[in-house]
Amino acid sequence: MNKKLKRTITSFLPVEEGRTGSCNNCGACCHLPYRCVFLKTAEDEKEYCSIYTVRPPNCRKFPRTAEEHQLVQDTCGFEFTSSSESNKNGSIGSIAGINIISEDKNKK
Numbered sequence: 572m573n574k575k576l577k578r579t580i581t582s583f584l585p586v587e588e589g590r591t592g593s594c595n596n597c598g599a600c601c602h603l604p605y606r607c608v609f610l611k612t613a614e615d616e617k618e619y620c621s622i623y624t625v626r627p628p629n630c631r632k633f634p635r636t637a638e639e640h641q642l643v644q645d646t647c648g649f650e651f652t653s654s655s656e657s658n659k660n661g662s663i664g665s666i667a668g669i670n671i672i673s674e675d676k677n678k679k
Contacts, residue, residue, distance in 0.1 A: 578603070589651045593648050597646040597648065609621045634651075
């Protein structure tokens with residue numbers, strides 16, 4: 572229950588920079604940490620979201636971070652670029668689109 576609660580609360584934060592791709596309806600996120608009650612199985616045995624058009628933020632934004640993506644990376648249609656690829660300017664990350672620059676303590 573704690574993982575689901577954490578995912579719901581953090582869904583109101585922005586998606587981490589570097590996410591590319593789109594949802595491919597693999598359904599992997601619908602099983603985290605347990606099967607979603609809105610996940611249904613069609614006659615052809617394919618799973619689908621019964622509330623896809625009005626799904627909550629924790630579903631719309633998943634995976635919100637590269638850490639979350641690691642849970643579903645084998646099937647998910649999203650990808651995250653590594654921080655070394657996306658932050659060649661010395662940035663160590665961003666919050667709400669604002670880059671956080673690392674200070675080099677060895678500079679004089």
